[in-house]
Amino acid sequence: MALFWLLSFPGTVPIEFKVNDWQVDASPADRKAVARRWSPIDVLRSAAATAAFLFAVLAVAQGAAADRLRVPTLRRRHPQPLIRRPHSSLQPIACG
Numbered sequence: 001m002a003l004f005w006l007l008s009f010p011g012t013v014p015i016e017f018k019v020n021d022w023q024v025d026a027s028p029a030d031r032k033a034v035a036r037r038w039s040p041i042d043v044l045r046s047a048a049a050t051a052a053f054l055f056a057v058l059a060v061a062q063g064a065a066a067d068r069l070r071v072p073t074l075r076r077r078h079p080q081p082l083i084r085r086p087h088s089s090l091q092p093i094a095c096g
Contacts, residue, residue, distance in 0.1 A: 003048040011041040 015038045022028060 001048075001052040004045055004052060007041055007045040007048060012038060012045060015041075 015034060018034065019038075022031070028034075
C-alpha cells in the first residue's frame with residue numbers, strides 16, 4: 001500500500017493536475033508525451049493497489065483458517081462423578 005501512495009502523489013497526481021488545466025477544444029502539443037509518462041506509473045500504481053488488496057484478503061483468510069484449526073488449550077478439570085444426583089436427594093440414613 002505504501003508503494004501505491006508513493007507512486008500516486010509524486011507520480012500521477014502532478015501529471016493529473018497538469019491535464020486538468022488543458023482546454024477541451026485545444027489539447028497541447030505535448031499531450032502524447034504526458035500520456036506516455038503517466039501510463040507506466042499508473043500501471044505500477046494499479047498493480048501495487050491490486051497486490052495490497054490481495055495481501056489483505058489473504059491475511060484475513062489465513063487468520064480465519066488459523067482460528068478454525070487452533071487447538072483448544074487443555075484445562076485441568078475436576079473429575080465429574082459418573083452419576084450426578086441433586087443435593088436435595090441426599091437423605092441421612094437412619095441407624096438403629
